[in-house]
Amino acid sequence: MKSQKLVSGPWPQAPQEPREASREASRERTARVLVADDERSIRELLAIVLKREGYEVIVAENGQAALDVLAKGAVDLVISDIKMPDMSGVEVLRAAKAADASLPAIMMTAFASTETAVEAMRLGACDYLIKPFDVDELKLKTGESGTGKELVARALHFHSLRRDRPFVALNCGALPETLLESELFGHMRGAFTGAESTKKGLVEVAEFGTIFLDEIGEMTPMMQVKLLRVLQERKFRRVGGTEEISADIRVVAATNQDLPKLVAEGRFREDLYYRINVIPIQLPALRERREDIPLIAEHFLAKYREQMGKTVTAVTREAMALLERYHWPGNIRELENVIERAVALERTPAILAESLPPQIRGTMDPTSSAPGDVASLPEAGFDLEQHVQNVERRYLAQALERAGGVQVRAAELLGMSFRSFRYYAKKYRLK
Secondary structure (H helix, E strand, C coil), rough: EEEEEEEECCCCCCCCCCCHHHHHHCCCCEEEEEEECCCCHHHHHHHHHHHHHCCCEEECCHHHHHHHHHHCCCCCCCECCCCCCCCCCCHHHHHHHHHCCCCCEEEEEEECCCHHHHHHHHCCCCEEECCCCHHHHHHHHHCCCCCCHHHHHHHHHHHHHHCCCCCCEEEEECCCCHHEEEEEEEECCCCCCCCCCEEEEEHHCCCCEEEEEEEEHHHHHHHHHHHHHHHCCCCCCEECCCCCCCCEEEEEEEECCCCCCCCHHCCCCCCHHHHCCCEEECCCHHHHHHHHHHHHHHHHHHHHHHHCCCCHHHHHHHHHHHHHHHHCCCHHHHHHHHHHHHHHCCCEEECCHHHCCHHHHCCCCCCCCCCCCCCCCCCCCCCCCHHHHHHHHHHHHHHHHCCCCHHHHHHHHCCHHHHHHHHHHHHHHCC
């Protein structure tokens, strides 16, 4: 499935700084995730899911137990419930950030409110989940899949006359409307409960620079109106404020949705669509541009070689052939993780084929099976859960194509209910 990038003239985006030296020491070991929740079922579920994704998981049954873990250090991500009996997750977040300001954190709650969301994001949480949440949603927020949209946005910024100005990025689909407005435009002290001080928004932070708005198709109609005003008049107001503030910024926007279709359905403003659709860039999935794999792999090799102080300088021909043949369901992020792992484990001057993960070394193409066929198990084994998902997605896409995009007909071809098909189509982001 292709992701579409829409590039406008001078406009906005949000800060996502790369992890620096404080994280480098952890690169040669498995990433460690702290899960803090007073519900045993949630702790166990997250532990199972994250371990399957290759993480080491430490669980804490309350806030104090989480603080005890943090005191020992060496945690790469915190996932914490906000409401716990002894102390709130916000307090855990505050302690985590005091110990390591670069430590990413995702907050969870079954009692969503603007106040707690604002407080969590103000303290530096990178995302916010409302229970009950989809496991695939959590996987996405811990870095699964990605075609490199932000990399393209950064390249556009750093090759422009605005290169010396800020670049900031924001996922429009990750925040509720009220919090998104505050993140974009800032707020005045007392504008809402929890707004204890005046805060600049990302539009203001990105002044004279670039703002990257990912998943712009998820914006609510009200936020679309407010963004359109910024693009047309180059002015905005903070939440709770009356002063007009100038906005000299470039906006780079991305979506994996069909915006013309959303416009036709009345779900996305036509005037905003034409305002941002100045220079469209189609960004295919990695498996659709295999010729880019060697160049991208060499880029990540140089990056992690320097960070880890290793002497690995190349990828062998055999290893590169395997990388080019693999189907990359996780796109560029998955390729980066594979190269990072290989550099960490490699003891020779070049990455060998045997240093790659089992699913890449396997001789079987997990997407090649036909109904009724049972492919032989590769000697090195492979990820069965991922294989099943790949096959499932392939047949859903084929059915949708054969049905001319009519989901009811596609569901019939697969012997599924329309409701089930719609669920999986949304899960796999199929048009």
